[in-house]
Amino acid sequence: MSADEVRQAGLELGRNDLLTHEQAGSAIFGFWVFLMSDAVIFALLFATYGVMLPATVGGPTPADEYKLVPTLIETVLLLTSSFTFGLASVAMKHGASRRQLLGWLGVTLILGIGFLGMELHDFMIMFSDGAVPSRSGYLSSFFALVPLHGLHVFFGSVWIVVMMVQVLTFGLDARVKVNLQRLGLFWHFLDVVWIAIFSVVYLQGMIQ
Amino acid sequence: MIRQSDRKRSEIRTYVTGYVLALLLSAAAFAAVRWQHATPTSAFAVVLALALAQMVVHFRYFLHISLQRSARDDLQLVLFSAVIAGLMVAGTLVILFDLKARMS
Structure with missing residues:
Protein backbone atom coordinates (compact mmCIF):
# COMPACT_ATOMS: atom_id res chain seq x y z
CA MET A 1 0.00 0.00 0.00
CA SER A 2 1.65 3.22 -1.05
CA ALA A 3 1.99 6.02 1.43
CA ASP A 4 -0.08 8.30 -0.75
CA GLU A 5 -3.18 6.19 -0.63
CA VAL A 6 -5.90 7.34 1.69
CA ARG A 7 -5.69 4.79 4.49
CA GLN A 8 -8.79 5.90 6.22
CA ALA A 9 -11.78 7.75 5.04
CA GLY A 10 -12.42 10.83 7.07
CA LEU A 11 -9.59 13.22 7.68
CA GLU A 12 -6.38 11.33 7.17
CA LEU A 13 -3.40 11.93 9.41
CA GLY A 14 -0.02 13.02 8.20
CA ARG A 15 1.66 10.16 6.37
CA ASN A 16 4.76 9.61 8.49
CA ASP A 17 3.83 7.08 11.11
CA LEU A 18 2.51 3.69 10.02
CA LEU A 19 1.67 2.45 13.51
CA THR A 20 -0.35 5.56 14.25
CA HIS A 21 -2.19 5.02 11.00
CA GLU A 22 -3.23 1.49 11.92
CA GLN A 23 -4.43 2.49 15.38
CA ALA A 24 -6.14 5.57 14.02
CA GLY A 25 -7.82 3.38 11.39
CA SER A 26 -9.64 1.19 13.90
CA ALA A 27 -10.38 4.14 16.22
CA ILE A 28 -11.95 6.07 13.36
CA PHE A 29 -13.86 3.06 12.02
CA GLY A 30 -15.33 2.52 15.49
CA PHE A 31 -16.46 6.11 15.50
CA TRP A 32 -18.09 5.59 12.09
CA VAL A 33 -20.09 2.72 13.61
CA PHE A 34 -21.27 5.06 16.38
CA LEU A 35 -22.22 7.75 13.83
CA MET A 36 -24.22 5.32 11.74
CA SER A 37 -26.13 4.00 14.77
CA ASP A 38 -26.86 7.64 15.61
CA ALA A 39 -28.11 8.03 12.03
CA VAL A 40 -30.51 5.14 12.59
CA ILE A 41 -31.94 6.90 15.66
CA PHE A 42 -32.50 10.04 13.59
CA ALA A 43 -34.05 7.99 10.78
CA LEU A 44 -36.62 6.54 13.17
CA LEU A 45 -37.42 9.98 14.57
CA PHE A 46 -37.98 11.10 10.96
CA ALA A 47 -40.35 8.16 10.48
CA THR A 48 -42.21 9.16 13.65
CA TYR A 49 -42.40 12.74 12.41
CA GLY A 50 -43.77 11.60 9.05
CA VAL A 51 -46.46 9.54 10.73
CA MET A 52 -47.39 12.31 13.21
CA LEU A 53 -47.41 15.13 10.65
CA PRO A 54 -51.21 15.13 10.10
CA ALA A 55 -51.89 14.86 13.86
CA THR A 56 -52.22 18.58 14.62
CA VAL A 57 -55.58 18.26 16.47
CA GLY A 58 -56.57 21.82 15.59
CA GLY A 59 -53.30 23.24 16.96
CA PRO A 60 -50.49 25.01 15.12
CA THR A 61 -49.61 23.49 11.75
CA PRO A 62 -46.22 23.32 10.02
CA ALA A 63 -47.27 26.07 7.59
CA ASP A 64 -48.04 28.38 10.57
CA GLU A 65 -44.80 27.80 12.40
CA TYR A 66 -41.95 27.44 9.88
CA LYS A 67 -40.22 30.45 8.36
CA LEU A 68 -38.06 30.33 5.26
CA VAL A 69 -35.43 32.98 5.96
CA PRO A 70 -34.31 31.88 9.47
CA THR A 71 -34.07 28.28 8.24
CA LEU A 72 -31.96 29.40 5.29
CA ILE A 73 -29.63 31.40 7.54
CA GLU A 74 -29.25 28.43 9.91
CA THR A 75 -28.43 26.23 6.92
CA VAL A 76 -25.75 28.62 5.67
CA LEU A 77 -24.25 28.93 9.19
CA LEU A 78 -23.97 25.16 9.59
CA LEU A 79 -22.66 24.63 6.05
CA THR A 80 -20.00 27.29 6.52
CA SER A 81 -18.99 25.78 9.87
CA SER A 82 -18.45 22.44 8.14
CA PHE A 83 -16.23 24.19 5.59
CA THR A 84 -14.19 25.99 8.27
CA PHE A 85 -13.75 22.71 10.14
CA GLY A 86 -12.41 21.24 6.90
CA LEU A 87 -9.86 24.07 6.76
CA ALA A 88 -8.97 23.33 10.41
CA SER A 89 -8.25 19.70 9.56
CA GLY A 117 -28.82 30.82 19.09
CA MET A 118 -31.00 31.12 15.98
CA GLU A 119 -32.57 27.74 16.59
CA LEU A 120 -33.40 28.59 20.22
CA HIS A 121 -34.90 31.87 19.03
CA ASP A 122 -37.12 29.91 16.58
CA PHE A 123 -38.26 27.60 19.39
CA MET A 124 -39.04 30.59 21.63
CA ILE A 125 -41.27 32.07 18.91
CA MET A 126 -42.98 28.69 18.51
CA PHE A 127 -43.55 28.45 22.28
CA SER A 128 -45.05 31.95 22.38
CA ASP A 129 -47.48 30.85 19.62
CA GLY A 130 -48.61 28.00 21.86
CA ALA A 131 -46.67 25.45 19.78
CA VAL A 132 -45.38 23.43 22.74
CA PRO A 133 -44.49 19.70 22.66
CA SER A 134 -47.59 18.69 24.64
CA ARG A 135 -49.98 20.47 22.22
CA SER A 136 -50.23 17.71 19.57
CA GLY A 137 -48.63 14.57 18.25
CA TYR A 138 -47.11 16.60 15.42
CA LEU A 139 -45.42 19.01 17.85
CA SER A 140 -44.23 16.17 20.13
CA SER A 141 -42.48 14.49 17.22
CA PHE A 142 -41.08 17.84 15.98
CA PHE A 143 -39.57 18.57 19.38
CA ALA A 144 -38.19 15.04 19.64
CA LEU A 145 -36.39 15.36 16.31
CA VAL A 146 -35.14 18.92 15.75
CA PRO A 147 -33.86 19.75 19.28
CA LEU A 148 -32.05 16.37 19.37
CA HIS A 149 -29.99 17.64 16.43
CA GLY A 150 -29.51 20.94 18.29
CA LEU A 151 -28.32 18.98 21.33
CA HIS A 152 -25.77 17.23 19.11
CA VAL A 153 -24.54 20.61 17.86
CA PHE A 154 -24.33 21.82 21.48
CA PHE A 155 -22.20 18.85 22.55
CA GLY A 156 -20.14 19.23 19.37
CA SER A 157 -19.44 22.83 20.40
CA VAL A 158 -18.42 21.71 23.90
CA TRP A 159 -16.18 19.13 22.24
CA ILE A 160 -14.55 21.85 20.09
CA VAL A 161 -13.70 23.78 23.28
CA VAL A 162 -12.27 20.60 24.83
CA MET A 163 -10.14 20.00 21.73
CA MET A 164 -8.87 23.59 21.74
CA VAL A 165 -7.75 23.08 25.35
CA GLN A 166 -6.15 19.73 24.42
CA VAL A 167 -4.25 21.32 21.52
CA LEU A 168 -3.01 24.06 23.86
CA THR A 169 -1.95 21.72 26.68
CA PHE A 170 -0.73 18.57 24.88
CA GLY A 171 0.25 20.02 21.53
CA LEU A 172 -0.52 18.07 18.35
CA ASP A 173 0.44 14.55 19.41
CA ALA A 174 -1.08 11.45 17.80
CA ARG A 175 -3.87 11.15 20.34
CA VAL A 176 -4.99 14.75 19.92
CA LYS A 177 -4.91 14.31 16.14
CA VAL A 178 -7.17 11.24 16.29
CA ASN A 179 -9.54 13.09 18.62
CA LEU A 180 -9.68 16.00 16.18
CA GLN A 181 -10.42 13.57 13.34
CA ARG A 182 -13.32 12.08 15.26
CA LEU A 183 -14.66 15.52 16.10
CA GLY A 184 -14.43 16.37 12.39
CA LEU A 185 -16.45 13.32 11.40
CA PHE A 186 -19.04 14.19 14.07
CA TRP A 187 -19.32 17.80 12.92
CA HIS A 188 -19.65 16.94 9.21
CA PHE A 189 -22.18 14.23 10.10
CA LEU A 190 -24.35 16.78 11.93
CA ASP A 191 -24.46 18.77 8.71
CA VAL A 192 -25.78 15.71 6.85
CA VAL A 193 -28.53 15.28 9.45
CA TRP A 194 -29.41 18.97 9.07
CA ILE A 195 -29.88 18.49 5.30
CA ALA A 196 -32.54 15.91 6.09
CA ILE A 197 -34.13 18.22 8.69
CA PHE A 198 -34.40 21.31 6.51
CA SER A 199 -35.68 19.25 3.57
CA VAL A 200 -38.11 16.88 5.25
CA VAL A 201 -39.24 19.06 8.17
CA TYR A 202 -38.96 22.72 7.21
CA LEU A 203 -39.25 22.77 3.42
CA GLN A 204 -41.93 20.08 3.31
CA GLY A 205 -43.90 22.09 5.88
CA MET A 206 -43.68 25.25 3.75
CA ILE A 207 -44.75 23.65 0.47
CA GLN A 208 -48.29 24.77 -0.32
CA MET B 1 8.18 20.47 0.21
CA ILE B 2 6.64 21.56 -3.08
CA ARG B 3 4.72 18.30 -3.27
CA GLN B 4 3.47 18.75 0.27
CA SER B 5 2.10 22.21 -0.52
CA ASP B 6 0.52 20.86 -3.72
CA ARG B 7 -1.31 18.23 -1.69
CA LYS B 8 -2.44 20.88 0.74
CA ARG B 9 -3.75 23.05 -2.07
CA SER B 10 -5.65 20.16 -3.67
CA GLU B 11 -7.22 19.28 -0.30
CA ILE B 12 -8.35 22.86 0.21
CA ARG B 13 -9.75 22.78 -3.32
CA THR B 14 -11.74 19.65 -2.38
CA TYR B 15 -13.32 21.46 0.57
CA VAL B 16 -14.05 24.58 -1.51
CA THR B 17 -15.69 22.44 -4.23
CA GLY B 18 -17.82 20.65 -1.65
CA TYR B 19 -18.81 23.92 0.01
CA VAL B 20 -19.84 25.59 -3.26
CA LEU B 21 -21.80 22.52 -4.43
CA ALA B 22 -23.54 22.20 -1.06
CA LEU B 23 -24.49 25.90 -1.07
CA LEU B 24 -25.86 25.67 -4.62
CA LEU B 25 -27.93 22.56 -3.83
CA SER B 26 -29.33 24.10 -0.63
CA ALA B 27 -30.16 27.32 -2.46
CA ALA B 28 -31.91 25.34 -5.20
CA ALA B 29 -34.04 23.48 -2.64
CA PHE B 30 -35.05 26.69 -0.85
CA ALA B 31 -35.75 28.41 -4.17
CA ALA B 32 -37.94 25.49 -5.29
CA VAL B 33 -40.13 26.12 -2.25
CA ARG B 34 -39.96 29.94 -2.21
CA TRP B 35 -40.95 30.28 -5.88
CA GLN B 36 -43.04 27.15 -6.10
CA HIS B 37 -44.57 26.42 -9.51
CA ALA B 38 -45.10 22.69 -9.34
CA THR B 39 -47.72 20.71 -7.49
CA PRO B 40 -46.94 20.00 -3.80
CA THR B 41 -46.02 16.38 -4.53
CA SER B 42 -43.56 17.16 -7.30
CA ALA B 43 -42.12 20.13 -5.36
CA PHE B 44 -41.44 17.77 -2.43
CA ALA B 45 -39.92 15.22 -4.80
CA VAL B 46 -37.56 17.92 -6.12
CA VAL B 47 -36.59 18.90 -2.54
CA LEU B 48 -35.90 15.25 -1.65
CA ALA B 49 -33.81 14.68 -4.78
CA LEU B 50 -31.75 17.80 -4.04
CA ALA B 51 -31.30 16.65 -0.42
CA LEU B 52 -30.06 13.26 -1.58
CA ALA B 53 -27.61 14.90 -3.98
CA GLN B 54 -26.36 17.21 -1.23
CA MET B 55 -25.85 14.27 1.14
CA VAL B 56 -23.72 12.57 -1.50
CA VAL B 57 -21.71 15.79 -1.88
CA HIS B 58 -21.14 15.96 1.90
CA PHE B 59 -20.07 12.32 2.12
CA ARG B 60 -17.77 12.71 -0.85
CA TYR B 61 -16.11 16.06 -0.19
CA PHE B 62 -16.33 16.52 3.60
CA LEU B 63 -16.36 12.96 4.94
CA HIS B 64 -14.03 11.64 2.18
CA ILE B 65 -16.07 8.54 1.46
CA SER B 66 -15.03 7.42 -2.00
CA LEU B 67 -14.77 4.35 -4.19
CA GLN B 68 -11.06 3.95 -3.42
CA ARG B 69 -10.29 0.54 -2.00
CA SER B 70 -8.94 1.99 1.24
CA ALA B 71 -12.20 3.80 1.96
CA ARG B 72 -14.43 0.91 0.98
CA ASP B 73 -15.08 -0.42 4.51
CA ASP B 74 -16.55 2.92 5.45
CA LEU B 75 -18.54 3.10 2.23
CA GLN B 76 -20.04 -0.33 2.91
CA LEU B 77 -20.87 0.66 6.49
CA VAL B 78 -22.58 3.84 5.29
CA LEU B 79 -24.52 2.03 2.56
CA PHE B 80 -25.57 -0.75 4.95
CA SER B 81 -26.81 1.82 7.47
CA ALA B 82 -28.64 3.63 4.69
CA VAL B 83 -30.39 0.37 3.72
CA ILE B 84 -31.37 -0.31 7.35
CA ALA B 85 -32.62 3.26 7.83
CA GLY B 86 -34.51 3.17 4.53
CA LEU B 87 -36.19 -0.14 5.37
CA MET B 88 -37.22 1.06 8.82
CA VAL B 89 -38.48 4.47 7.70
CA ALA B 90 -40.34 3.17 4.64
CA GLY B 91 -41.74 0.21 6.60
CA THR B 92 -42.96 2.44 9.43
CA LEU B 93 -44.65 4.85 7.04
CA VAL B 94 -46.31 2.12 4.95
CA ILE B 95 -47.62 0.14 7.92
CA LEU B 96 -48.87 3.09 9.95
CA PHE B 97 -50.56 4.88 7.05
CA ASP B 98 -52.16 1.57 6.04
CA LEU B 99 -53.48 1.14 9.60
CA LYS B 100 -54.74 4.70 9.60
CA ALA B 101 -56.56 4.17 6.30
CA ARG B 102 -58.19 1.01 7.65
CA MET B 103 -59.31 2.71 10.84
CA SER B 104 -60.91 5.72 9.22
Missing part, protein backbone atom coordinates in the same frame (compact mmCIF):
# COMPACT_ATOMS: atom_id res chain seq x y z
CA VAL A 90 -6.15 20.73 6.55
CA ALA A 91 -4.20 23.01 8.91
CA MET A 92 -3.76 20.11 11.36
CA LYS A 93 -2.65 17.67 8.71
CA HIS A 94 -0.13 19.88 7.00
CA GLY A 95 1.49 21.17 10.15
CA ALA A 96 0.32 24.74 9.87
CA SER A 97 0.89 26.88 12.95
CA ARG A 98 -1.10 26.04 16.03
CA ARG A 99 -2.62 29.51 15.89
CA GLN A 100 -4.08 28.82 12.45
CA LEU A 101 -5.63 25.53 13.62
CA LEU A 102 -7.09 27.17 16.74
CA GLY A 103 -8.34 30.06 14.63
CA TRP A 104 -10.34 27.83 12.28
CA LEU A 105 -11.67 25.82 15.24
CA GLY A 106 -12.71 29.10 16.86
CA VAL A 107 -14.55 30.24 13.72
CA THR A 108 -16.31 26.85 13.58
CA LEU A 109 -17.30 27.21 17.24
CA ILE A 110 -18.71 30.73 16.70
CA LEU A 111 -20.75 29.55 13.69
CA GLY A 112 -22.05 26.58 15.70
CA ILE A 113 -23.09 28.84 18.57
CA GLY A 114 -24.74 31.23 16.11
CA PHE A 115 -26.74 28.31 14.71
CA LEU A 116 -27.82 27.26 18.21
Whole structure:
Protein backbone atom coordinates (compact mmCIF):
# COMPACT_ATOMS: atom_id res chain seq x y z
CA MET A 1 0.00 0.00 0.00
CA SER A 2 1.65 3.22 -1.05
CA ALA A 3 1.99 6.02 1.43
CA ASP A 4 -0.08 8.30 -0.75
CA GLU A 5 -3.18 6.19 -0.63
CA VAL A 6 -5.90 7.34 1.69
CA ARG A 7 -5.69 4.79 4.49
CA GLN A 8 -8.79 5.90 6.22
CA ALA A 9 -11.78 7.75 5.04
CA GLY A 10 -12.42 10.83 7.07
CA LEU A 11 -9.59 13.22 7.68
CA GLU A 12 -6.38 11.33 7.17
CA LEU A 13 -3.40 11.93 9.41
CA GLY A 14 -0.02 13.02 8.20
CA ARG A 15 1.66 10.16 6.37
CA ASN A 16 4.76 9.61 8.49
CA ASP A 17 3.83 7.08 11.11
CA LEU A 18 2.51 3.69 10.02
CA LEU A 19 1.67 2.45 13.51
CA THR A 20 -0.35 5.56 14.25
CA HIS A 21 -2.19 5.02 11.00
CA GLU A 22 -3.23 1.49 11.92
CA GLN A 23 -4.43 2.49 15.38
CA ALA A 24 -6.14 5.57 14.02
CA GLY A 25 -7.82 3.38 11.39
CA SER A 26 -9.64 1.19 13.90
CA ALA A 27 -10.38 4.14 16.22
CA ILE A 28 -11.95 6.07 13.36
CA PHE A 29 -13.86 3.06 12.02
CA GLY A 30 -15.33 2.52 15.49
CA PHE A 31 -16.46 6.11 15.50
CA TRP A 32 -18.09 5.59 12.09
CA VAL A 33 -20.09 2.72 13.61
CA PHE A 34 -21.27 5.06 16.38
CA LEU A 35 -22.22 7.75 13.83
CA MET A 36 -24.22 5.32 11.74
CA SER A 37 -26.13 4.00 14.77
CA ASP A 38 -26.86 7.64 15.61
CA ALA A 39 -28.11 8.03 12.03
CA VAL A 40 -30.51 5.14 12.59
CA ILE A 41 -31.94 6.90 15.66
CA PHE A 42 -32.50 10.04 13.59
CA ALA A 43 -34.05 7.99 10.78
CA LEU A 44 -36.62 6.54 13.17
CA LEU A 45 -37.42 9.98 14.57
CA PHE A 46 -37.98 11.10 10.96
CA ALA A 47 -40.35 8.16 10.48
CA THR A 48 -42.21 9.16 13.65
CA TYR A 49 -42.40 12.74 12.41
CA GLY A 50 -43.77 11.60 9.05
CA VAL A 51 -46.46 9.54 10.73
CA MET A 52 -47.39 12.31 13.21
CA LEU A 53 -47.41 15.13 10.65
CA PRO A 54 -51.21 15.13 10.10
CA ALA A 55 -51.89 14.86 13.86
CA THR A 56 -52.22 18.58 14.62
CA VAL A 57 -55.58 18.26 16.47
CA GLY A 58 -56.57 21.82 15.59
CA GLY A 59 -53.30 23.24 16.96
CA PRO A 60 -50.49 25.01 15.12
CA THR A 61 -49.61 23.49 11.75
CA PRO A 62 -46.22 23.32 10.02
CA ALA A 63 -47.27 26.07 7.59
CA ASP A 64 -48.04 28.38 10.57
CA GLU A 65 -44.80 27.80 12.40
CA TYR A 66 -41.95 27.44 9.88
CA LYS A 67 -40.22 30.45 8.36
CA LEU A 68 -38.06 30.33 5.26
CA VAL A 69 -35.43 32.98 5.96
CA PRO A 70 -34.31 31.88 9.47
CA THR A 71 -34.07 28.28 8.24
CA LEU A 72 -31.96 29.40 5.29
CA ILE A 73 -29.63 31.40 7.54
CA GLU A 74 -29.25 28.43 9.91
CA THR A 75 -28.43 26.23 6.92
CA VAL A 76 -25.75 28.62 5.67
CA LEU A 77 -24.25 28.93 9.19
CA LEU A 78 -23.97 25.16 9.59
CA LEU A 79 -22.66 24.63 6.05
CA THR A 80 -20.00 27.29 6.52
CA SER A 81 -18.99 25.78 9.87
CA SER A 82 -18.45 22.44 8.14
CA PHE A 83 -16.23 24.19 5.59
CA THR A 84 -14.19 25.99 8.27
CA PHE A 85 -13.75 22.71 10.14
CA GLY A 86 -12.41 21.24 6.90
CA LEU A 87 -9.86 24.07 6.76
CA ALA A 88 -8.97 23.33 10.41
CA SER A 89 -8.25 19.70 9.56
CA VAL A 90 -6.15 20.73 6.55
CA ALA A 91 -4.20 23.01 8.91
CA MET A 92 -3.76 20.11 11.36
CA LYS A 93 -2.65 17.67 8.71
CA HIS A 94 -0.13 19.88 7.00
CA GLY A 95 1.49 21.17 10.15
CA ALA A 96 0.32 24.74 9.87
CA SER A 97 0.89 26.88 12.95
CA ARG A 98 -1.10 26.04 16.03
CA ARG A 99 -2.62 29.51 15.89
CA GLN A 100 -4.08 28.82 12.45
CA LEU A 101 -5.63 25.53 13.62
CA LEU A 102 -7.09 27.17 16.74
CA GLY A 103 -8.34 30.06 14.63
CA TRP A 104 -10.34 27.83 12.28
CA LEU A 105 -11.67 25.82 15.24
CA GLY A 106 -12.71 29.10 16.86
CA VAL A 107 -14.55 30.24 13.72
CA THR A 108 -16.31 26.85 13.58
CA LEU A 109 -17.30 27.21 17.24
CA ILE A 110 -18.71 30.73 16.70
CA LEU A 111 -20.75 29.55 13.69
CA GLY A 112 -22.05 26.58 15.70
CA ILE A 113 -23.09 28.84 18.57
CA GLY A 114 -24.74 31.23 16.11
CA PHE A 115 -26.74 28.31 14.71
CA LEU A 116 -27.82 27.26 18.21
CA GLY A 117 -28.82 30.82 19.09
CA MET A 118 -31.00 31.12 15.98
CA GLU A 119 -32.57 27.74 16.59
CA LEU A 120 -33.40 28.59 20.22
CA HIS A 121 -34.90 31.87 19.03
CA ASP A 122 -37.12 29.91 16.58
CA PHE A 123 -38.26 27.60 19.39
CA MET A 124 -39.04 30.59 21.63
CA ILE A 125 -41.27 32.07 18.91
CA MET A 126 -42.98 28.69 18.51
CA PHE A 127 -43.55 28.45 22.28
CA SER A 128 -45.05 31.95 22.38
CA ASP A 129 -47.48 30.85 19.62
CA GLY A 130 -48.61 28.00 21.86
CA ALA A 131 -46.67 25.45 19.78
CA VAL A 132 -45.38 23.43 22.74
CA PRO A 133 -44.49 19.70 22.66
CA SER A 134 -47.59 18.69 24.64
CA ARG A 135 -49.98 20.47 22.22
CA SER A 136 -50.23 17.71 19.57
CA GLY A 137 -48.63 14.57 18.25
CA TYR A 138 -47.11 16.60 15.42
CA LEU A 139 -45.42 19.01 17.85
CA SER A 140 -44.23 16.17 20.13
CA SER A 141 -42.48 14.49 17.22
CA PHE A 142 -41.08 17.84 15.98
CA PHE A 143 -39.57 18.57 19.38
CA ALA A 144 -38.19 15.04 19.64
CA LEU A 145 -36.39 15.36 16.31
CA VAL A 146 -35.14 18.92 15.75
CA PRO A 147 -33.86 19.75 19.28
CA LEU A 148 -32.05 16.37 19.37
CA HIS A 149 -29.99 17.64 16.43
CA GLY A 150 -29.51 20.94 18.29
CA LEU A 151 -28.32 18.98 21.33
CA HIS A 152 -25.77 17.23 19.11
CA VAL A 153 -24.54 20.61 17.86
CA PHE A 154 -24.33 21.82 21.48
CA PHE A 155 -22.20 18.85 22.55
CA GLY A 156 -20.14 19.23 19.37
CA SER A 157 -19.44 22.83 20.40
CA VAL A 158 -18.42 21.71 23.90
CA TRP A 159 -16.18 19.13 22.24
CA ILE A 160 -14.55 21.85 20.09
CA VAL A 161 -13.70 23.78 23.28
CA VAL A 162 -12.27 20.60 24.83
CA MET A 163 -10.14 20.00 21.73
CA MET A 164 -8.87 23.59 21.74
CA VAL A 165 -7.75 23.08 25.35
CA GLN A 166 -6.15 19.73 24.42
CA VAL A 167 -4.25 21.32 21.52
CA LEU A 168 -3.01 24.06 23.86
CA THR A 169 -1.95 21.72 26.68
CA PHE A 170 -0.73 18.57 24.88
CA GLY A 171 0.25 20.02 21.53
CA LEU A 172 -0.52 18.07 18.35
CA ASP A 173 0.44 14.55 19.41
CA ALA A 174 -1.08 11.45 17.80
CA ARG A 175 -3.87 11.15 20.34
CA VAL A 176 -4.99 14.75 19.92
CA LYS A 177 -4.91 14.31 16.14
CA VAL A 178 -7.17 11.24 16.29
CA ASN A 179 -9.54 13.09 18.62
CA LEU A 180 -9.68 16.00 16.18
CA GLN A 181 -10.42 13.57 13.34
CA ARG A 182 -13.32 12.08 15.26
CA LEU A 183 -14.66 15.52 16.10
CA GLY A 184 -14.43 16.37 12.39
CA LEU A 185 -16.45 13.32 11.40
CA PHE A 186 -19.04 14.19 14.07
CA TRP A 187 -19.32 17.80 12.92
CA HIS A 188 -19.65 16.94 9.21
CA PHE A 189 -22.18 14.23 10.10
CA LEU A 190 -24.35 16.78 11.93
CA ASP A 191 -24.46 18.77 8.71
CA VAL A 192 -25.78 15.71 6.85
CA VAL A 193 -28.53 15.28 9.45
CA TRP A 194 -29.41 18.97 9.07
CA ILE A 195 -29.88 18.49 5.30
CA ALA A 196 -32.54 15.91 6.09
CA ILE A 197 -34.13 18.22 8.69
CA PHE A 198 -34.40 21.31 6.51
CA SER A 199 -35.68 19.25 3.57
CA VAL A 200 -38.11 16.88 5.25
CA VAL A 201 -39.24 19.06 8.17
CA TYR A 202 -38.96 22.72 7.21
CA LEU A 203 -39.25 22.77 3.42
CA GLN A 204 -41.93 20.08 3.31
CA GLY A 205 -43.90 22.09 5.88
CA MET A 206 -43.68 25.25 3.75
CA ILE A 207 -44.75 23.65 0.47
CA GLN A 208 -48.29 24.77 -0.32
CA MET B 1 8.18 20.47 0.21
CA ILE B 2 6.64 21.56 -3.08
CA ARG B 3 4.72 18.30 -3.27
CA GLN B 4 3.47 18.75 0.27
CA SER B 5 2.10 22.21 -0.52
CA ASP B 6 0.52 20.86 -3.72
CA ARG B 7 -1.31 18.23 -1.69
CA LYS B 8 -2.44 20.88 0.74
CA ARG B 9 -3.75 23.05 -2.07
CA SER B 10 -5.65 20.16 -3.67
CA GLU B 11 -7.22 19.28 -0.30
CA ILE B 12 -8.35 22.86 0.21
CA ARG B 13 -9.75 22.78 -3.32
CA THR B 14 -11.74 19.65 -2.38
CA TYR B 15 -13.32 21.46 0.57
CA VAL B 16 -14.05 24.58 -1.51
CA THR B 17 -15.69 22.44 -4.23
CA GLY B 18 -17.82 20.65 -1.65
CA TYR B 19 -18.81 23.92 0.01
CA VAL B 20 -19.84 25.59 -3.26
CA LEU B 21 -21.80 22.52 -4.43
CA ALA B 22 -23.54 22.20 -1.06
CA LEU B 23 -24.49 25.90 -1.07
CA LEU B 24 -25.86 25.67 -4.62
CA LEU B 25 -27.93 22.56 -3.83
CA SER B 26 -29.33 24.10 -0.63
CA ALA B 27 -30.16 27.32 -2.46
CA ALA B 28 -31.91 25.34 -5.20
CA ALA B 29 -34.04 23.48 -2.64
CA PHE B 30 -35.05 26.69 -0.85
CA ALA B 31 -35.75 28.41 -4.17
CA ALA B 32 -37.94 25.49 -5.29
CA VAL B 33 -40.13 26.12 -2.25
CA ARG B 34 -39.96 29.94 -2.21
CA TRP B 35 -40.95 30.28 -5.88
CA GLN B 36 -43.04 27.15 -6.10
CA HIS B 37 -44.57 26.42 -9.51
CA ALA B 38 -45.10 22.69 -9.34
CA THR B 39 -47.72 20.71 -7.49
CA PRO B 40 -46.94 20.00 -3.80
CA THR B 41 -46.02 16.38 -4.53
CA SER B 42 -43.56 17.16 -7.30
CA ALA B 43 -42.12 20.13 -5.36
CA PHE B 44 -41.44 17.77 -2.43
CA ALA B 45 -39.92 15.22 -4.80
CA VAL B 46 -37.56 17.92 -6.12
CA VAL B 47 -36.59 18.90 -2.54
CA LEU B 48 -35.90 15.25 -1.65
CA ALA B 49 -33.81 14.68 -4.78
CA LEU B 50 -31.75 17.80 -4.04
CA ALA B 51 -31.30 16.65 -0.42
CA LEU B 52 -30.06 13.26 -1.58
CA ALA B 53 -27.61 14.90 -3.98
CA GLN B 54 -26.36 17.21 -1.23
CA MET B 55 -25.85 14.27 1.14
CA VAL B 56 -23.72 12.57 -1.50
CA VAL B 57 -21.71 15.79 -1.88
CA HIS B 58 -21.14 15.96 1.90
CA PHE B 59 -20.07 12.32 2.12
CA ARG B 60 -17.77 12.71 -0.85
CA TYR B 61 -16.11 16.06 -0.19
CA PHE B 62 -16.33 16.52 3.60
CA LEU B 63 -16.36 12.96 4.94
CA HIS B 64 -14.03 11.64 2.18
CA ILE B 65 -16.07 8.54 1.46
CA SER B 66 -15.03 7.42 -2.00
CA LEU B 67 -14.77 4.35 -4.19
CA GLN B 68 -11.06 3.95 -3.42
CA ARG B 69 -10.29 0.54 -2.00
CA SER B 70 -8.94 1.99 1.24
CA ALA B 71 -12.20 3.80 1.96
CA ARG B 72 -14.43 0.91 0.98
CA ASP B 73 -15.08 -0.42 4.51
CA ASP B 74 -16.55 2.92 5.45
CA LEU B 75 -18.54 3.10 2.23
CA GLN B 76 -20.04 -0.33 2.91
CA LEU B 77 -20.87 0.66 6.49
CA VAL B 78 -22.58 3.84 5.29
CA LEU B 79 -24.52 2.03 2.56
CA PHE B 80 -25.57 -0.75 4.95
CA SER B 81 -26.81 1.82 7.47
CA ALA B 82 -28.64 3.63 4.69
CA VAL B 83 -30.39 0.37 3.72
CA ILE B 84 -31.37 -0.31 7.35
CA ALA B 85 -32.62 3.26 7.83
CA GLY B 86 -34.51 3.17 4.53
CA LEU B 87 -36.19 -0.14 5.37
CA MET B 88 -37.22 1.06 8.82
CA VAL B 89 -38.48 4.47 7.70
CA ALA B 90 -40.34 3.17 4.64
CA GLY B 91 -41.74 0.21 6.60
CA THR B 92 -42.96 2.44 9.43
CA LEU B 93 -44.65 4.85 7.04
CA VAL B 94 -46.31 2.12 4.95
CA ILE B 95 -47.62 0.14 7.92
CA LEU B 96 -48.87 3.09 9.95
CA PHE B 97 -50.56 4.88 7.05
CA ASP B 98 -52.16 1.57 6.04
CA LEU B 99 -53.48 1.14 9.60
CA LYS B 100 -54.74 4.70 9.60
CA ALA B 101 -56.56 4.17 6.30
CA ARG B 102 -58.19 1.01 7.65
CA MET B 103 -59.31 2.71 10.84
CA SER B 104 -60.91 5.72 9.22
